Amino acid sequence: MDLDRSSPVPLYYQVAERIESAITSHALPAGSRIENEIALSERLGISRPTIRRAIQEVVDKGLLVRRRGIGTQVVQGQVTRGLELTSLFDDLIRGGQVPTTELLSRETLPASAAVAEALAVPLGSDTLHLRRLRSADGVPVAVLDNVLPADYLDLDTAALQNYGLYQVLRSRGTTMRVARQRIGARRASADESELLELEDGAPVLTASRTVFDDSGRAVELGTHCYRPDLYSFDVTLVQK
């Protein structure tokens, strides 16, 4: 038992990690039932509420399923097989290729009606518009358009060339907390197909996202388009 009560890492988190790795390592095989809460609680010397929270963490990740009166079982299905064929981008990353980002343009523009509403800033107020091209292994993967409110007009251009946008924001003390995004598809525009090295009118996967910081204020409006042969989105849903 590698539980450390003096660690700053919460107990429930340490327990959740142990359960999760027991599942992914198949020490707990798919479909098997895990120990009940009371037994776990006594065996680890931890109170039942803490054990419950640990288990709930793993349930929320879609790895466990619980039924009252029955028990807790491991969900079948390796998390990433079969469906994974499509995501060459992931393969590139796992193959050790670091994604790179090129800053294509940087402008300060007045907020349009749509931008003003999405960012909750005054209509016509200054906003920072960025256009970037993300590549992996020299292959262009996505065109990223971002709009940020006036507080960020002075973002460091050099930093944007070398680090991801979120990294730069975090180093300014901004902590992103909530993101709402809409995923869709459409034909690539002329400039997009050129940047992404696609035929004219080829399909692209799109995402529009608004990100909020830990005070609830909008930090960023992103409008991205991805090469669908190199990128896709994974989502896990748990019915509550």
Add this chain to the structure above:
Amino acid sequence: MDLDRSSPVPLYYQVAERIESAITSHALPAGSRIENEIALSERLGISRPTIRRAIQEVVDKGLLVRRRGIGTQVVQGQVTRGLELTSLFDDLIRGGQVPTTELLSRETLPASAAVAEALAVPLGSDTLHLRRLRSADGVPVAVLDNVLPADYLDLDTAALQNYGLYQVLRSRGTTMRVARQRIGARRASADESELLELEDGAPVLTASRTVFDDSGRAVELGTHCYRPDLYSFDVTLVQK
């Protein structure tokens, strides 16, 4: 206060609903701070852990943000504005149009390697293959291909004509708990573009999903494609 301690609806859920509706009705304006846990707990006569759980529910929906030492604030941004332009399908539904589903084909086939792995059934075992066309207001929206394991070979064809697949499964006693899905884009195939009334090679939005029941067993493998002008996916992410 419309809290009902004798109701089967849990207290934390009743409280969470109240907070949520206070936010969506703008009784709690965006950016404002809500009462702290202790005050809420005393005012409602509910213990602090129960209040915490209620607040956490709303945080997980992306409507609240918490900071230690500061308090709990309402996230800005109406949940559905600006980004919503793309989703005509939602508009149809809200406009009172009920989606309809036509059963195009129904076959029993041996499981291929990919299907066997995704559903965790023996290679070559019987599986039920369905192809359906979903429409709203007479407009085709999606082509839905589904594969189900042998337990469901006897699904009622008439029911499938009249009710959604999930409705039929639920009436058999199956409760879906976890879904893992991958969202992407590609060109429509010839038959897809004909069914969806699109030009040849037009973009479609795709989703591949595996659904598991409350015992952790795979229930369904879905491979769907959507008209991107009529459908998109909304996702809310909360950093933990």
Add this chain to the structure above:
DNA sequence: GAGTGGTCTAGACCACCGC
């Protein structure tokens, strides 16, 4: 009836924030 998870309580101590 025995075993399971689901809910709720009353209280404790701590870490972090701003004044």
Add this chain to the structure above:
DNA sequence: CGGTGGTCTAGACCACTCG
């Protein structure tokens, strides 16, 4: 320093499932 949320405890009672 006082106020906030984050963690943890010990125990209670209930609802559900199964044999």
